[in-house]
Amino acid sequence: MTDLEHGAIELSWIDMTIAAGLVLVAGAVSIALRLGLERRLAIASLRTVVQLLLVGFILRQVFAIDSAWLLMGLLLAMTIAASFAAVGRSSRTFSGATFQAFLTLLLTGMLTTFTVTGAIVGIEPWYRPQYVIPLLGMVLGNSLTGISLSLDHLLERLSAGRQQVEMELTHGATRWEAARAPLAEAVRRGMIPVINSMMVVGIVALPGMMTGQILEGADPMKAVMYQIVVMFMIAAATSLGCMLIGLLACRYLFNSRHQLRSELIRQRA
Amino acid sequence: MSQHSSTITGPSAPPRGGGDMATFTADAIAVAVDGQLLLEDISFRLEPGQLLAITGPSGCGKTMLLRSLAGLIDPVAGQLRLNGEAPQQLGWPAYRRRVLLVHQQPVLTPGTIRDNLERPFRYRAAASPWNEAAATRFLERLHIEAERLEQRADSLSVGQQQRVCLVRALLLQPDVLLLDEPTSALDETARDAVEALIREVALERSTAAVIVTHDAAQAERWCDVQLALQPTAGGNGQ
Structure with a gap:
Protein backbone atom coordinates (compact mmCIF):
# COMPACT_ATOMS: atom_id res chain seq x y z
CA MET A 1 0.00 0.00 0.00
CA THR A 2 2.76 2.38 1.06
CA ASP A 3 4.62 1.47 -2.10
CA LEU A 4 1.60 2.23 -4.27
CA GLU A 5 1.31 5.70 -2.81
CA HIS A 6 4.86 6.38 -3.96
CA GLY A 7 4.27 4.99 -7.46
CA ALA A 8 4.75 1.65 -9.18
CA ILE A 9 6.45 -1.28 -7.52
CA GLU A 10 9.57 -2.13 -9.51
CA LEU A 11 9.56 -5.65 -10.90
CA SER A 12 12.79 -7.64 -10.69
CA TRP A 13 13.96 -10.41 -13.00
CA ILE A 14 12.95 -12.88 -10.29
CA ASP A 15 9.39 -11.50 -10.45
CA MET A 16 9.46 -11.97 -14.22
CA THR A 17 10.61 -15.56 -13.81
CA ILE A 18 7.66 -16.25 -11.49
CA ALA A 19 5.36 -14.74 -14.16
CA ALA A 20 6.90 -17.08 -16.73
CA GLY A 21 5.90 -19.91 -14.37
CA LEU A 22 2.27 -18.89 -15.00
CA VAL A 23 2.73 -19.62 -18.69
CA LEU A 24 4.13 -23.02 -17.72
CA VAL A 25 0.77 -23.71 -16.05
CA ALA A 26 -0.93 -23.06 -19.41
CA GLY A 27 1.63 -25.35 -21.06
CA ALA A 28 0.95 -28.08 -18.50
CA VAL A 29 -2.80 -27.84 -19.20
CA SER A 30 -2.08 -28.19 -22.91
CA ILE A 31 0.06 -31.30 -22.31
CA ALA A 32 -2.44 -32.83 -19.90
CA LEU A 33 -5.34 -32.37 -22.29
CA ARG A 34 -3.20 -33.17 -25.37
CA LEU A 35 -4.18 -29.88 -26.98
CA GLY A 36 -0.90 -29.75 -28.87
CA LEU A 37 -0.56 -26.06 -28.12
CA GLU A 38 2.70 -26.22 -26.11
CA ARG A 39 4.94 -25.39 -29.05
CA ARG A 40 2.81 -22.45 -30.19
CA LEU A 41 2.44 -21.24 -26.63
CA ALA A 42 6.20 -21.35 -26.14
CA ILE A 43 6.80 -19.44 -29.37
CA ALA A 44 4.09 -16.91 -28.50
CA SER A 45 5.57 -16.39 -25.02
CA LEU A 46 9.04 -15.96 -26.45
CA ARG A 47 7.77 -13.50 -29.04
CA THR A 48 5.95 -11.53 -26.34
CA VAL A 49 9.16 -11.20 -24.34
CA VAL A 50 11.37 -10.38 -27.32
CA GLN A 51 8.97 -7.96 -29.01
CA LEU A 52 8.14 -6.07 -25.83
CA LEU A 53 11.77 -5.89 -24.69
CA LEU A 54 12.69 -4.57 -28.10
CA VAL A 55 9.93 -1.97 -27.95
CA GLY A 56 11.00 -1.05 -24.42
CA PHE A 57 14.58 -0.65 -25.57
CA ILE A 58 13.60 1.44 -28.61
CA LEU A 59 11.22 3.62 -26.59
CA ARG A 60 13.88 4.22 -23.96
CA GLN A 61 16.25 5.42 -26.70
CA VAL A 62 13.56 7.59 -28.32
CA PHE A 63 12.47 9.14 -25.04
CA ALA A 64 16.10 9.86 -24.21
CA ILE A 65 16.86 11.51 -27.53
CA ASP A 66 13.73 13.62 -27.35
CA SER A 67 13.90 14.74 -30.97
CA ALA A 68 10.89 15.89 -33.01
CA TRP A 69 12.39 14.51 -36.24
CA LEU A 70 13.09 11.10 -34.77
CA LEU A 71 9.60 11.02 -33.33
CA MET A 72 8.04 11.86 -36.68
CA GLY A 73 10.09 9.10 -38.32
CA LEU A 74 8.89 6.63 -35.73
CA LEU A 75 5.24 7.71 -36.14
CA LEU A 76 5.58 7.28 -39.88
CA ALA A 77 7.04 3.78 -39.43
CA MET A 78 4.19 2.85 -37.07
CA THR A 79 1.64 4.14 -39.58
CA ILE A 80 3.21 2.23 -42.49
CA ALA A 81 3.21 -1.00 -40.47
CA ALA A 82 -0.43 -0.40 -39.48
CA SER A 83 -1.50 0.20 -43.09
CA PHE A 84 0.05 -3.09 -44.25
CA ALA A 85 -1.70 -4.87 -41.37
CA ALA A 86 -5.05 -3.19 -42.18
CA VAL A 87 -5.04 -4.26 -45.83
CA GLY A 88 -3.42 -7.63 -45.13
CA ARG A 89 -6.39 -8.73 -43.02
CA SER A 90 -8.92 -7.99 -45.74
CA SER A 91 -9.97 -10.96 -47.91
CA ARG A 92 -10.20 -8.79 -51.03
CA THR A 93 -7.90 -6.05 -52.18
CA PHE A 94 -7.01 -3.81 -55.12
CA SER A 95 -3.82 -2.21 -56.30
CA GLY A 96 -3.09 0.88 -54.25
CA ALA A 97 -5.17 -0.23 -51.26
CA THR A 98 -2.18 -0.15 -48.90
CA PHE A 99 -1.33 3.40 -49.91
CA GLN A 100 -4.94 4.46 -49.36
CA ALA A 101 -4.89 2.79 -45.92
CA PHE A 102 -1.63 4.62 -45.17
CA LEU A 103 -3.11 7.99 -46.14
CA THR A 104 -6.20 7.26 -44.07
CA LEU A 105 -4.30 6.19 -40.96
CA LEU A 106 -1.84 9.04 -41.31
CA LEU A 107 -4.57 11.68 -41.51
CA THR A 108 -6.95 10.30 -38.91
CA GLY A 109 -4.22 9.05 -36.56
CA MET A 110 -2.28 12.31 -36.53
CA LEU A 111 -5.40 14.48 -36.34
CA THR A 112 -6.85 12.72 -33.32
CA THR A 113 -3.55 12.08 -31.52
CA PHE A 114 -2.30 15.63 -31.80
CA THR A 115 -5.73 17.02 -30.90
CA VAL A 116 -5.49 15.07 -27.64
CA THR A 117 -1.85 15.84 -26.89
CA GLY A 118 -2.08 19.48 -27.96
CA ALA A 119 -5.58 20.67 -27.10
CA ILE A 120 -6.58 18.34 -24.24
CA VAL A 121 -3.50 17.11 -22.37
CA GLY A 122 -1.46 20.15 -23.44
CA ILE A 123 1.99 18.55 -23.44
CA GLU A 124 5.13 20.67 -23.71
CA PRO A 125 6.96 20.43 -26.06
CA TRP A 126 4.28 19.22 -28.51
CA TYR A 127 6.26 16.15 -29.56
CA ARG A 128 6.90 14.59 -26.12
CA PRO A 129 7.22 10.94 -27.16
CA GLN A 130 6.05 9.54 -23.79
CA TYR A 131 2.57 10.78 -24.71
CA VAL A 132 2.49 10.82 -28.50
CA ILE A 133 3.77 7.30 -29.17
CA PRO A 134 1.47 5.31 -26.85
CA LEU A 135 -1.55 7.39 -27.85
CA LEU A 136 -0.91 7.01 -31.59
CA GLY A 137 -0.27 3.30 -31.00
CA MET A 138 -3.70 2.92 -29.42
CA VAL A 139 -5.36 4.88 -32.21
CA LEU A 140 -3.63 2.89 -34.96
CA GLY A 141 -4.26 -0.45 -33.30
CA ASN A 142 -7.99 0.21 -33.10
CA SER A 143 -8.55 2.04 -36.34
CA LEU A 144 -6.63 -0.52 -38.40
CA THR A 145 -9.12 -3.14 -37.22
CA GLY A 146 -12.00 -0.85 -38.16
CA ILE A 147 -10.51 0.03 -41.54
CA SER A 148 -9.84 -3.59 -42.35
CA LEU A 149 -13.42 -4.70 -41.49
CA SER A 150 -14.81 -1.75 -43.38
CA LEU A 151 -12.73 -2.31 -46.50
CA ASP A 152 -13.47 -6.02 -46.46
CA HIS A 153 -17.22 -5.41 -46.42
CA LEU A 154 -17.09 -2.64 -49.01
CA LEU A 155 -15.08 -4.73 -51.46
CA GLU A 156 -17.42 -7.67 -50.97
CA ARG A 157 -20.44 -5.48 -51.72
CA LEU A 158 -18.77 -3.99 -54.81
CA SER A 159 -17.68 -7.36 -56.23
CA ALA A 160 -20.09 -10.08 -55.09
CA GLY A 161 -22.89 -7.48 -54.88
CA ARG A 162 -22.01 -5.77 -58.15
CA GLN A 163 -25.48 -6.31 -59.65
CA GLN A 164 -27.09 -4.33 -56.84
CA VAL A 165 -24.79 -1.36 -57.43
CA GLU A 166 -25.22 -1.56 -61.19
CA MET A 167 -28.99 -1.69 -60.76
CA GLU A 168 -28.76 1.68 -59.03
CA LEU A 169 -26.50 3.05 -61.78
CA THR A 170 -28.89 1.90 -64.52
CA HIS A 171 -31.69 3.85 -62.84
CA GLY A 172 -29.73 7.08 -63.03
CA ALA A 173 -27.81 7.02 -59.74
CA THR A 174 -24.49 8.83 -59.69
CA ARG A 175 -21.50 6.79 -58.52
CA TRP A 176 -21.83 8.29 -55.04
CA GLU A 177 -25.56 7.57 -54.90
CA ALA A 178 -24.90 3.99 -55.97
CA ALA A 179 -22.05 3.61 -53.46
CA ARG A 180 -23.95 5.16 -50.57
CA ALA A 181 -25.59 2.00 -49.15
CA PRO A 182 -22.46 -0.22 -49.36
CA LEU A 183 -20.36 2.61 -47.95
CA ALA A 184 -22.71 3.24 -45.01
CA GLU A 185 -22.85 -0.46 -44.19
CA ALA A 186 -19.05 -0.72 -44.44
CA VAL A 187 -18.57 2.16 -41.97
CA ARG A 188 -21.12 0.54 -39.65
CA ARG A 189 -19.24 -2.78 -39.76
CA GLY A 190 -15.94 -1.06 -39.06
CA MET A 191 -17.37 0.78 -36.05
CA ILE A 192 -18.91 -2.27 -34.37
CA PRO A 193 -15.82 -3.36 -32.35
CA VAL A 194 -15.22 0.18 -31.04
CA ILE A 195 -18.85 0.71 -30.11
CA ASN A 196 -19.01 -2.71 -28.46
CA SER A 197 -15.93 -1.96 -26.39
CA MET A 198 -17.34 1.48 -25.42
CA MET A 199 -20.60 -0.20 -24.32
CA VAL A 200 -18.89 -2.60 -21.90
CA VAL A 201 -15.83 -0.60 -20.86
CA GLY A 202 -15.36 -0.79 -17.12
CA ILE A 203 -18.15 -3.37 -16.74
CA VAL A 204 -16.61 -6.46 -18.27
CA ALA A 205 -12.96 -5.47 -17.96
CA LEU A 206 -10.81 -2.50 -17.13
CA PRO A 207 -8.98 -1.15 -20.16
CA GLY A 208 -5.28 -1.89 -20.31
CA MET A 209 -4.14 1.70 -20.19
CA MET A 210 -6.29 2.48 -17.17
CA THR A 211 -5.15 -0.68 -15.38
CA GLY A 212 -1.56 0.32 -16.08
CA GLN A 213 -2.06 3.78 -14.62
CA ILE A 214 -3.76 2.36 -11.53
CA LEU A 215 -0.93 -0.12 -11.03
CA GLU A 216 1.44 2.82 -11.40
CA GLY A 217 -0.28 4.33 -8.37
CA ALA A 218 -2.44 6.93 -10.10
CA ASP A 219 -5.73 8.09 -8.62
CA PRO A 220 -8.45 5.91 -10.26
CA MET A 221 -10.51 9.00 -11.15
CA LYS A 222 -7.56 10.49 -13.01
CA ALA A 223 -7.02 7.19 -14.81
CA VAL A 224 -10.71 7.09 -15.71
CA MET A 225 -10.58 10.61 -17.16
CA TYR A 226 -7.63 9.61 -19.36
CA GLN A 227 -9.44 6.48 -20.43
CA ILE A 228 -12.54 8.45 -21.45
CA VAL A 229 -10.39 10.75 -23.58
CA VAL A 230 -8.70 7.73 -25.15
CA MET A 231 -12.02 5.98 -25.91
CA PHE A 232 -13.39 9.11 -27.58
CA MET A 233 -10.16 9.56 -29.51
CA ILE A 234 -10.34 5.96 -30.76
CA ALA A 235 -14.01 6.32 -31.70
CA ALA A 236 -13.30 9.48 -33.69
CA ALA A 237 -10.26 8.04 -35.43
CA THR A 238 -12.01 4.78 -36.31
CA SER A 239 -15.16 6.39 -37.68
CA LEU A 240 -13.18 8.94 -39.70
CA GLY A 241 -10.83 6.19 -40.88
CA CYS A 242 -13.65 3.85 -42.00
CA MET A 243 -15.31 6.68 -43.87
CA LEU A 244 -12.13 7.96 -45.50
CA ILE A 245 -10.89 4.55 -46.68
CA GLY A 246 -14.37 3.90 -48.10
CA LEU A 247 -14.42 7.21 -49.96
CA LEU A 248 -10.92 6.69 -51.33
CA ALA A 249 -11.69 3.12 -52.41
CA CYS A 250 -14.93 4.18 -54.13
CA ARG A 251 -13.18 7.02 -55.88
CA TYR A 252 -10.76 4.50 -57.33
CA LEU A 253 -13.29 1.75 -58.09
CA PHE A 254 -15.79 3.99 -59.89
CA ASN A 255 -14.63 6.01 -62.88
CA SER A 256 -15.74 9.44 -64.05
CA ARG A 257 -18.33 7.80 -66.34
CA HIS A 258 -19.99 6.47 -63.18
CA GLN A 259 -19.08 2.87 -64.04
CA LEU A 260 -18.19 0.35 -61.37
CA ARG A 261 -14.84 -1.26 -62.15
CA SER A 262 -15.23 -4.37 -60.00
CA GLU A 263 -12.65 -6.17 -62.16
CA LEU A 264 -10.01 -4.17 -60.24
CA ILE A 265 -10.91 -6.02 -57.04
CA ARG A 266 -8.78 -9.12 -56.39
CA GLN A 267 -9.74 -12.01 -54.16
CA ARG A 268 -6.80 -12.86 -51.93
CA ALA A 269 -5.60 -16.45 -52.21
CA MET B 1 -10.11 -13.47 -81.90
CA SER B 2 -13.81 -14.10 -82.08
CA GLN B 3 -16.14 -11.67 -83.73
CA HIS B 4 -19.78 -11.45 -84.48
CA SER B 5 -21.38 -9.69 -87.33
CA SER B 6 -24.89 -8.35 -87.31
CA THR B 7 -27.77 -8.16 -89.73
CA ILE B 8 -30.86 -6.07 -89.36
CA THR B 9 -34.14 -7.36 -90.74
CA GLY B 10 -37.67 -6.04 -90.76
CA PRO B 11 -39.39 -2.98 -92.12
CA SER B 12 -37.82 0.35 -91.37
CA ALA B 13 -40.78 1.27 -89.20
CA PRO B 14 -41.95 4.85 -89.02
CA PRO B 15 -41.94 6.45 -85.58
CA ARG B 16 -44.92 5.43 -83.54
CA GLY B 17 -46.65 7.70 -81.07
CA ALA B 32 -14.60 -6.52 -76.09
CA VAL B 33 -14.40 -8.66 -72.99
CA ASP B 34 -11.03 -9.13 -71.27
CA GLY B 35 -9.30 -7.73 -74.34
CA GLN B 36 -11.06 -10.14 -76.70
CA LEU B 37 -13.25 -8.58 -79.36
CA LEU B 38 -16.74 -10.01 -79.04
CA LEU B 39 -18.86 -7.80 -81.27
CA GLU B 40 -18.01 -5.23 -83.87
CA ASP B 41 -19.63 -2.82 -86.23
CA ILE B 42 -23.04 -2.88 -84.54
CA SER B 43 -25.11 -0.02 -85.93
CA PHE B 44 -28.78 0.78 -85.69
CA ARG B 45 -31.12 3.71 -85.49
CA LEU B 46 -34.10 3.38 -83.21
CA GLU B 47 -36.98 5.77 -83.76
CA PRO B 48 -39.28 6.78 -80.89
CA GLY B 49 -41.67 3.97 -80.04
CA GLN B 50 -39.83 1.41 -82.12
CA LEU B 51 -39.09 -2.05 -80.72
CA LEU B 52 -35.82 -3.71 -81.75
CA ALA B 53 -35.19 -7.38 -81.01
CA ILE B 54 -31.63 -8.58 -80.58
CA THR B 55 -31.34 -12.27 -81.24
CA GLY B 56 -28.48 -14.67 -81.49
CA PRO B 57 -27.12 -17.85 -79.99
CA SER B 58 -26.25 -18.16 -76.33
CA GLY B 59 -22.92 -16.57 -75.47
CA CYS B 60 -22.71 -14.40 -78.57
CA GLY B 61 -22.56 -11.19 -76.55
CA LYS B 62 -26.18 -10.00 -76.43
CA THR B 63 -25.97 -9.07 -72.76
CA MET B 64 -22.60 -7.36 -73.20
CA LEU B 65 -24.08 -5.33 -76.02
CA LEU B 66 -26.92 -4.18 -73.76
CA ARG B 67 -24.43 -3.33 -71.01
CA SER B 68 -22.45 -1.18 -73.41
CA LEU B 69 -25.62 0.50 -74.73
CA ALA B 70 -26.47 1.33 -71.09
CA GLY B 71 -22.99 2.74 -70.55
CA LEU B 72 -22.11 0.22 -67.84
CA ILE B 73 -19.05 -0.75 -69.88
CA ASP B 74 -17.23 1.24 -72.52
CA PRO B 75 -17.50 0.00 -76.08
CA VAL B 76 -14.00 -0.28 -77.60
CA ALA B 77 -15.22 1.61 -80.66
CA GLY B 78 -18.28 3.44 -81.91
CA GLN B 79 -20.62 6.10 -80.67
CA LEU B 80 -24.00 6.16 -78.97
CA ARG B 81 -26.34 9.10 -79.39
CA LEU B 82 -29.68 9.96 -77.89
CA ASN B 83 -31.41 12.59 -79.99
CA GLY B 84 -28.06 13.51 -81.49
CA GLU B 85 -26.35 13.96 -78.12
CA ALA B 86 -23.54 11.76 -76.83
CA PRO B 87 -23.94 10.30 -73.31
CA GLN B 88 -21.09 12.42 -72.01
CA GLN B 89 -22.93 15.56 -73.15
CA LEU B 90 -26.07 14.47 -71.32
CA GLY B 91 -24.15 13.29 -68.26
CA TRP B 92 -23.91 9.54 -67.65
CA PRO B 93 -26.52 9.29 -64.85
CA ALA B 94 -29.07 11.27 -66.90
CA TYR B 95 -28.25 9.18 -69.98
CA ARG B 96 -28.76 5.92 -68.08
CA ARG B 97 -32.06 7.13 -66.67
CA ARG B 98 -33.22 7.82 -70.24
CA VAL B 99 -31.69 4.68 -71.79
CA LEU B 100 -32.61 2.31 -69.02
CA LEU B 101 -31.35 -1.26 -68.71
CA VAL B 102 -33.46 -3.91 -66.98
CA HIS B 103 -31.30 -6.94 -66.12
CA GLN B 104 -32.45 -10.46 -66.83
CA GLN B 105 -31.93 -11.47 -63.21
CA PRO B 106 -34.26 -9.31 -61.12
CA VAL B 107 -32.32 -7.11 -58.69
CA LEU B 108 -34.34 -5.77 -55.78
CA THR B 109 -33.18 -4.25 -52.51
CA PRO B 110 -34.37 -5.48 -49.09
CA GLY B 111 -37.67 -3.82 -48.20
CA THR B 112 -41.15 -3.61 -49.63
CA ILE B 113 -42.18 -3.42 -53.26
CA ARG B 114 -42.99 0.25 -52.64
CA ASP B 115 -39.45 0.88 -51.28
CA ASN B 116 -38.03 -0.63 -54.45
CA LEU B 117 -40.27 1.31 -56.80
CA GLU B 118 -39.68 4.62 -55.01
CA ARG B 119 -35.92 4.22 -54.68
CA PRO B 120 -34.81 5.67 -58.06
CA PHE B 121 -36.88 8.81 -57.45
CA ARG B 122 -34.36 9.81 -54.77
CA TYR B 123 -31.56 10.17 -57.32
CA ARG B 124 -30.64 13.58 -58.62
CA ALA B 125 -31.15 12.39 -62.22
CA ALA B 126 -34.83 11.59 -61.54
CA ALA B 127 -36.83 13.83 -63.83
CA SER B 128 -40.30 13.30 -62.42
CA PRO B 129 -41.83 12.80 -58.97
CA TRP B 130 -42.97 9.40 -57.63
CA ASN B 131 -46.39 8.53 -59.02
CA GLU B 132 -48.23 5.94 -56.96
CA ALA B 133 -51.22 5.83 -59.28
CA ALA B 134 -48.97 4.93 -62.21
CA ALA B 135 -47.20 2.31 -60.08
CA THR B 136 -50.41 0.52 -59.14
CA ARG B 137 -51.70 0.76 -62.71
CA PHE B 138 -48.53 -0.86 -64.12
CA LEU B 139 -48.44 -3.53 -61.40
CA GLU B 140 -52.05 -4.48 -62.05
CA ARG B 141 -51.46 -4.60 -65.78
CA LEU B 142 -48.78 -7.18 -65.01
CA HIS B 143 -51.08 -9.17 -62.71
CA ILE B 144 -49.62 -7.99 -59.38
CA GLU B 145 -52.34 -6.62 -57.10
CA ALA B 146 -51.86 -3.03 -55.87
CA GLU B 147 -52.32 -4.17 -52.25
CA ARG B 148 -49.00 -5.97 -52.51
CA LEU B 149 -47.10 -2.65 -52.59
CA GLU B 150 -46.41 -3.05 -48.86
CA GLN B 151 -45.33 -6.68 -49.23
CA ARG B 152 -41.67 -7.59 -48.85
CA ALA B 153 -40.01 -7.79 -52.24
CA ASP B 154 -38.09 -10.95 -51.36
CA SER B 155 -41.37 -12.79 -50.76
CA LEU B 156 -42.22 -12.59 -54.47
CA SER B 157 -41.49 -15.32 -56.99
CA VAL B 158 -38.71 -14.70 -59.53
CA GLY B 159 -41.31 -14.06 -62.21
CA GLN B 160 -43.07 -11.48 -60.04
CA GLN B 161 -39.74 -9.86 -59.17
CA GLN B 162 -38.93 -9.62 -62.88
CA ARG B 163 -42.22 -7.78 -63.44
CA VAL B 164 -41.63 -5.44 -60.46
CA CYS B 165 -38.25 -4.55 -61.98
CA LEU B 166 -39.97 -3.74 -65.25
CA VAL B 167 -42.53 -1.53 -63.48
CA ARG B 168 -39.70 0.26 -61.66
CA ALA B 169 -38.09 1.03 -65.02
CA LEU B 170 -41.35 2.16 -66.67
CA LEU B 171 -42.11 4.57 -63.82
CA LEU B 172 -38.95 6.52 -64.66
CA GLN B 173 -40.36 7.15 -68.14
CA PRO B 174 -37.19 6.37 -70.09
CA ASP B 175 -36.86 7.19 -73.80
CA VAL B 176 -35.37 3.76 -74.48
CA LEU B 177 -35.77 0.54 -72.50
CA LEU B 178 -33.00 -2.04 -72.75
CA LEU B 179 -34.63 -5.33 -71.79
CA ASP B 180 -32.51 -8.43 -71.27
CA GLU B 181 -34.72 -11.51 -71.73
CA PRO B 182 -37.61 -9.71 -69.98
CA THR B 183 -39.98 -12.68 -70.04
CA SER B 184 -37.50 -15.49 -69.30
CA ALA B 185 -39.06 -16.31 -65.91
CA LEU B 186 -42.70 -15.78 -66.91
CA ASP B 187 -45.53 -18.08 -67.86
CA GLU B 188 -47.44 -17.49 -71.05
CA THR B 189 -50.12 -15.25 -69.49
CA ALA B 190 -47.61 -13.00 -67.77
CA ARG B 191 -45.44 -12.94 -70.90
CA ASP B 192 -48.39 -11.76 -73.00
CA ALA B 193 -49.14 -9.06 -70.40
CA VAL B 194 -45.55 -7.79 -70.54
CA GLU B 195 -45.51 -7.75 -74.34
CA ALA B 196 -48.83 -5.89 -74.44
CA LEU B 197 -47.75 -3.32 -71.85
CA ILE B 198 -44.44 -2.56 -73.59
CA ARG B 199 -46.24 -2.19 -76.90
CA GLU B 200 -48.78 0.14 -75.29
CA VAL B 201 -46.08 2.29 -73.67
CA ALA B 202 -44.33 2.45 -77.06
CA LEU B 203 -47.51 3.72 -78.66
CA GLU B 204 -48.65 6.11 -75.94
CA ARG B 205 -45.32 7.49 -74.72
CA SER B 206 -43.12 6.70 -77.71
CA THR B 207 -40.82 4.70 -75.48
CA ALA B 208 -38.50 2.67 -77.71
CA ALA B 209 -37.04 -0.65 -76.61
CA VAL B 210 -34.08 -2.86 -77.39
CA ILE B 211 -35.13 -6.37 -76.40
CA VAL B 212 -32.71 -9.27 -76.09
CA THR B 213 -34.49 -12.55 -76.63
CA HIS B 214 -33.51 -16.07 -77.57
CA ASP B 215 -37.07 -16.74 -78.74
CA GLY B 235 -16.21 -17.34 -79.84
CA ASN B 236 -17.84 -17.32 -76.48
CA GLY B 237 -18.81 -14.55 -74.19
CA GLN B 238 -21.62 -12.75 -72.41
Missing part, protein backbone atom coordinates in the same frame (compact mmCIF):
# COMPACT_ATOMS: atom_id res chain seq x y z
CA GLY B 18 -46.18 11.36 -80.41
CA GLY B 19 -43.54 13.69 -81.59
CA ASP B 20 -40.72 15.07 -79.43
CA MET B 21 -39.25 11.82 -78.11
CA ALA B 22 -35.65 10.97 -78.75
CA THR B 23 -34.04 8.91 -81.48
CA PHE B 24 -31.43 6.45 -80.25
CA THR B 25 -28.53 5.55 -82.50
CA ALA B 26 -25.63 3.16 -82.17
CA ASP B 27 -22.90 3.76 -84.71
CA ALA B 28 -20.29 1.05 -85.36
CA ILE B 29 -20.20 -0.19 -81.77
CA ALA B 30 -17.55 -2.77 -80.90
CA VAL B 31 -17.53 -4.65 -77.62
CA ALA B 216 -37.27 -16.12 -82.50
CA ALA B 217 -41.07 -16.34 -82.48
CA GLN B 218 -41.27 -13.70 -79.76
CA ALA B 219 -38.91 -11.41 -81.66
CA GLU B 220 -41.05 -11.79 -84.77
CA ARG B 221 -44.32 -11.28 -82.92
CA TRP B 222 -43.31 -8.44 -80.60
CA CYS B 223 -40.76 -6.26 -82.36
CA ASP B 224 -40.64 -4.00 -85.40
CA VAL B 225 -37.04 -4.72 -86.35
CA GLN B 226 -34.56 -7.44 -85.55
CA LEU B 227 -30.82 -7.40 -85.13
CA ALA B 228 -29.41 -10.89 -85.47
CA LEU B 229 -25.95 -11.41 -84.01
CA GLN B 230 -24.26 -14.12 -86.04
CA PRO B 231 -21.16 -15.87 -84.76
CA THR B 232 -18.44 -15.87 -87.39
CA ALA B 233 -15.73 -17.70 -85.44
CA GLY B 234 -15.81 -20.02 -82.46
